[in-house]
Amino acid sequence: MAPTQEAKAKGTALLDSFKASSWQSRIAMAIVVALLLLLLVQAIKDPGQFVSQLLVGITNGAIIALIALGYTLVYGIVELINFAHGDNFMIGSFVGVTVLSGTFLGLGFFAPIGDESGAAMKIVGVLLALVVAMVLCGLINVGIERVAYKPLRNSPRLAVLITAIGMSFILQNLGLVWKGSSQISFPSLVSDSNALAGITDAISYRWKDIFVVLVTIPLLVGLSYFIQRTRQGKAMRAVAQDKEAAAMMGINVNRTISVAFLLGGILAGASGVMFGLFNGTTVFDLGFRQGLFAFTAAVLGGIGNLTGAVLGGILIGVIGAMNDQYIGVRWTDIVIFTVLILVLVFRPRGLLGDRSAVQGGGGQQ
Amino acid sequence: MMPAKKYALPAGLILLAFLFPLINGALGVNLMFPVIVVAVYVMLALGLNIVVGFAGLLDLGFVAFYALGAYVVGWFASTHFNEVSFSLFSALPTQGVSGRELPGIHVSFWLLLIGAGAFAALWGVIIGAPTLRLRGDYLAIVTLGFGEIIPRFFVNGDNIFGYNLTNGTIGIKGIDSPGFSFLPDSLRTWQQFGTLDLNPWYYTILVLVLVTIFVNIRLRDSRLGRAWIAVREDETAAAAMGVNTTTTKLWAYALGAVFGGLAGAFYGAFIKSIFPSSFSFNISVLVLCMVILGGMGNIYGVILGAILLQGINFYLLPQANEWVHAIGEALGSPLLASADLPKYNYFLFGILLVTMMLLRPEGIVPNRQRQEEFREEDEALVETVGG
Numbered sequence: 001m002a003p004t005q006e007a008k009a010k011g012t013a014l015l016d017s018f019k020a021s022s023w024q025s026r027i028a029m030a031i032v033v034a035l036l037l038l039l040l041v042q043a044i045k046d047p048g049q050f051v052s053q054l055l056v057g058i059t060n061g062a063i064i065a066l067i068a069l070g071y072t073l074v075y076g077i078v079e080l081i082n083f084a085h086g087d088n089f090m091i092g093s094f095v096g097v098t099v100l101s102g103t104f105l106g107l108g109f110f111a112p113i114g115d116e117s118g119a120a121m122k123i124v125g126v127l128l129a130l131v132v133a134m135v136l137c138g139l140i141n142v143g144i145e146r147v148a149y150k151p152l153r154n155s156p157r158l159a160v161l162i163t164a165i166g167m168s169f170i171l172q173n174l175g176l177v178w179k180g181s182s183q184i185s186f187p188s189l190v191s192d193s194n195a196l197a198g199i200t201d202a203i204s205y206r207w208k209d210i211f212v213v214l215v216t217i218p219l220l221v222g223l224s225y226f227i228q229r230t231r232q233g234k235a236m237r238a239v240a241q242d243k244e245a246a247a248m249m250g251i252n253v254n255r256t257i258s259v260a261f262l263l264g265g266i267l268a269g270a271s272g273v274m275f276g277l278f279n280g281t282t283v284f285d286l287g288f289r290q291g292l293f294a295f296t297a298a299v300l301g302g303i304g305n306l307t308g309a310v311l312g313g314i315l316i317g318v319i320g321a322m323n324d325q326y327i328g329v330r331w332t333d334i335v336i337f338t339v340l341i342l343v344l345v346f347r348p349r350g351l352l353g354d355r356s357a358v359q360g361g362g363g364q365q
Numbered sequence: 366m367m368p369a370k371k372y373a374l375p376a377g378l379i380l381l382a383f384l385f386p387l388i389n390g391a392l393g394v395n396l397m398f399p400v401i402v403v404a405v406y407v408m409l410a411l412g413l414n415i416v417v418g419f420a421g422l423l424d425l426g427f428v429a430f431y432a433l434g435a436y437v438v439g440w441f442a443s444t445h446f447n448e449v450s451f452s453l454f455s456a457l458p459t460q461g462v463s464g465r466e467l468p469g470i471h472v473s474f475w476l477l478l479i480g481a482g483a484f485a486a487l488w489g490v491i492i493g494a495p496t497l498r499l500r501g502d503y504l505a506i507v508t509l510g511f512g513e514i515i516p517r518f519f520v521n522g523d524n525i526f527g528y529n530l531t532n533g534t535i536g537i538k539g540i541d542s543p544g545f546s547f548l549p550d551s552l553r554t555w556q557q558f559g560t561l562d563l564n565p566w567y568y569t570i571l572v573l574v575l576v577t578i579f580v581n582i583r584l585r586d587s588r589l590g591r592a593w594i595a596v597r598e599d600e601t602a603a604a605a606m607g608v609n610t611t612t613t614k615l616w617a618y619a620l621g622a623v624f625g626g627l628a629g630a631f632y633g634a635f636i637k638s639i640f641p642s643s644f645s646f647n648i649s650v651l652v653l654c655m656v657i658l659g660g661m662g663n664i665y666g667v668i669l670g671a672i673l674l675q676g677i678n679f680y681l682l683p684q685a686n687e688w689v690h691a692i693g694e695a696l697g698s699p700l701l702a703s704a705d706l707p708k709y710n711y712f713l714f715g716i717l718l719v720t721m722m723l724l725r726p727e728g729i730v731p732n733r734q735r736q737e738e739f740r741e742e743d744e745a746l747v748e749t750v751g752g
Contacts, residue, residue: 081502148719156739157501158423159722162657165425165650166718173711288646292513295506330521337510337517344507345495 024346042326048202053325054318059209061317062216063278066271067294068301068309069223070141070264076240076304077260078153083164084144086291087171088265092137092272093282094179096129097186114187122189126277130215133269140171141265142258150254168287175284183283186276212274219270220310223263227306232259240304289333293320296340302350311352382571386564397563401635403675404570405628410655410671411577411664412624417653418662418732419590420617421597423505425649426492426512430622432519432644433488434481434629439537439639441477444469455541474543478630485626486619493618497611512649519641536640543569543634558634566635573631577624581664584620593617598738647711651678654714657721660728662735669730674717682707 018026043050067089074082102110113125148163191207227233238246239256247253275290276282297316301308316336323332343350381388389396409431416424439445442455447468454473472480496507522531531537544557544565554562558569584590592613595603604610633639651674659670686706693701721728727736 081506148723151723155722155726158421158505159726159739161423161502161505162653163719163722165653166715166722169650169711169715169718171715173709173715176711177708292509299506334514334517334521337514341495341507341510341514344499344503344510348499348503 028342028346039322039326048200049325051202052204053321055203055205055209057318057321058314059212059278059317060320061297061314062212063271063275063313064290064294064297064317065310065313066216066219066267066274067290068297068313069306070268071295071298072301072303072306072309073260073264075298077236077257078149079157080149080160081164081295082141082144082149082261082264083161083291084167084171085141085264085268086289086294087168087175087287088137088141088144089268089272089275089290089294090175090282090284090287091140091171092133092269093186093276093286094175094184094272094284095133095136095269096273096276097179097184097282099129099132100125100187100189112187113189115189117189126189126273129273130270133273134266135269137269137272138262138265141261141268145258145261150257168291172284172287175287179284181284183281185281186279188277188280190277208278212278215270215274219267223267223306226263232256236260292340293336296336296343299340299348299350300343302352305350305352308350308352312350379575383568386567397567399675399679401563401566401570402679403672404567404574405632405635406652406655406675407574407668407671408570408577408624408628408631409652410659410667411574411581412621412628413652414621414656414662414664414667415581415584415593415624416617416621417656418667418735419585419597420593420614421501422614422617423501423508424618424621425505425509425646425653426515427508427621427625427652428644428646428648429492429512429515430485430489430625431629431632431648432516432641433485434626435633435639435644436519436531436537436629437481437484437626438474438477438630438633439540441470441472441480442474442541442634443471443537443539445532445537446470455546471541474541474630474634478627481626481630482623483626485622485629489618489620489622490615493615497614509646509649512646516641516644519644531641534641536638538638540634540637540639542637560637570631570635573627577627578664578668580620585664589613589616594734650714650718654717657726657728658717660730660732660735662732663728663730666728666730666732670728674714677713678710682710682713 021029039050067085070085070088071082074080074085098104100113102112113121117125144167148167149160152160152163190211193207194201194204195207195210196203196205227236235246235251235256236259238249238251239253243253246256272282275286293316294313297312298309299312300315301310301312316339319339320332320336323329323335327335385400386397389400409427412430413424413427416422416427444467449470450468452467452471454476455471492508492511496504499507519531520534523529523533523535542558545552545555546557548555550556555565558565592603592608595606595608596610596613600610603613652671655670655674656667657670658674659668660666683706686704689704689706690702693699693704725731726739
C-alpha cells in the first residue's frame, strides 16, 4: 500500500511542478528532450561512433572544466568575470611548449623533448611542463589581480570588467610577440593510438584521452581537499559568504582573494599544457574562444559553484563534440555561444544554482 | 553675447571640417582616406556612447550592428543575388555595358542607409530584449555572445541549407557606389562616387557625422536622455519615479544600433568589399576604448577619443615605427632598426583600458555627472567596507 501511495504523491508533485513551470521552461524542456531523442537515434545507428565522440567530448570537457573552475573560483569570491583568464590559459600552453623545447631566451637548458625521446624522458618532460606552466600561470593571475583588480575593488563593477578586458588584450599581445601569429605545434609526447585496440575497434579511446583524465582527476581531488579540509580553504568559503564578516573574524581577505586567483591560474596552466599535448597545436588567440567556452561552462553549471563548473565543462565538451560530429565543426562556436546566451537569459543561476563559491561545493568527488 | 560665444567654437570646427578637402589639397598631405575612416569610427563611437555612456549598459558586441549595416549594403547594392535582377533608384545605369539588365539587387544607397539603420535597430531590440533583466556584467557577456555569433554566421552563411547567403569568408565584393544620378554631367564625380575623387565620400560622411552629433545632443537633453541617466544611476529609484525601464533601455539599444548600422553601411559602400573578418571582437573593444578614453557620456570627449585612437592606430604607430627604425639605424642597433611597433597596438589598447580605469575612469573630457558617479561610489563603498 504505502509504496504506491508514495509513488502517487510523487506523481502529483511532478504534475504540480509541471503546472507551476513557465511556458518558457516548458519550451526549453521540449527542445532539450527533442535534441536528446535525435542524439539517441544517432547513437542507435552507430553506437561505436557515438561512444567515441562522447569520450572525446568528455576529454575536451575536462580541459574546459579546469579553466571554468578558475572563472568560478574568482567569481564566487569577488564577483568579477576575469576576462584575462582565457588568455592566461593560452600563456600556459605557450609556457608548456617552451619548456618542452628546452630553450628559453636563447639559452639552451636541455635538449628538446620530442617524439624520439625515451619514455622516461617524455614523462619527465610532460611533468616538468605541467609544473612550470602551473606555477607561472598562478603567479601571473595573482600579479594581474594585484595590478589591475585590487585597486578597483570598490569601483563600479563595469570598471573592473573593462580593466579585465584590457589585461586580456595585454596577455594576447604578449603571446603574439612571443611566438608570432601562426599555429605553434606541440611535440606529440602522448601516443594517440587507441587504448582499446585489443578489446574493440568500434570505439576509439586514445591514450591521449586517458592522459587528460589522469591529470585532471588528481587536480580536482586536490582542489576539493584544499577547499574542504585546509584552513585557507575554510577562509575562502568564509570570504565567499560574507567578506565583511570574514574580515571581522580575523581572516585576511586580500590574501584569500590572491589564493583564489592563484588556484585559478594553476588550473589554467595545467589546462593549457594539456590542451597543447592533446590537440597538438596552440595559437596566440586561442584564449578568447576557449575562455568563452569555459565561461559558458561556468555559467551553465552555476557560477560560483565548483561542482557546477566541472559538470558544465563536461557538458560543453560533449555538446561541442556531438555538434562536431552530427552538425558540423563550423557551427560549433555558434552553438556554444547560443547556449551561453540562452543560459544567461533564461537561467542565469545555472543548472546547479550559484551557491556562493566554495560553500559546500568542493570538487565533484 | 553668451550664445555667440557658445556657438563660436563648434561653428568654427564645422567650417574647418567643410574646408578640409581644400586644406588637404593645398598642403598636399593626402589625408582624405584616413580622415574618412576616422569619421566612420566617430560615428561608431557616438552610437556606442548612447548605450554605454548615456544608458550605462556595457555592450561588448557593438561590432554586430556595424557588420549588419555593411551587409545590408552588400546584399542590396551588389551583384551578390545574381539570380534576380532588380534596380531601385540606383546610381548605376540600369543596363550594363552589353545592354542586358544588371544581375543582382541594386537599391539606391540613400534608401539603403535608412534600411541599414532600421535593420540594425531591429537587431538592437532583438539583442536587447532578452538582456533587460540581467545585471551589468552578465549583460556585457550576452552582448559579447551576440557580437561573436553574428560575424561567425556571416562566415558560415555561404551554405545555409545549400543557399549562399553571405558568400562566406570571401565576402561580398563589388558593392555599388552611391551617387545622385539626376545631377548634370558637370558634376560627374557626384553622379556616382568614384575611387579617385574622395570629396563626395568625405562630404557624405561629414553630413552623417554632423547628423549623428546633432541627434546625440538632442537625445541627451531630451526626456529620454534624462530617463537614461536615471536608469544608469539607480534603476530601482528610476522605476519608482515612473520611468519605464524596459522601453528606456530598449531605446538605448535601438538608437545606438542605428548609428552602428549607418556607419557600417557607409563603410561597406566606401570600401566596396566586406569580409566577416573585418568585424571581429577587436573592433568592439577598439570602439569601447574610444568611448572610455574620451569620457563616457560626453559627446565631445567621445569624438576626441575616436580621433585620438584612430589617429594613433593609423598614423602615429606607423610613423613612430619609422622614427624608431631611423634611430635604430643611426645607433647601429639591429633591435630598434627592425622593430615592428604596429604589432604592439593591442598592448597599447590594453594598457590604455587598464590605466584609464585605474587613474581616470571618467575619461579625458569627463561628463560631470558621470565623474561624480565614479567618485561617489568609491567613497560610499570605502566607508562601508573599510578597505
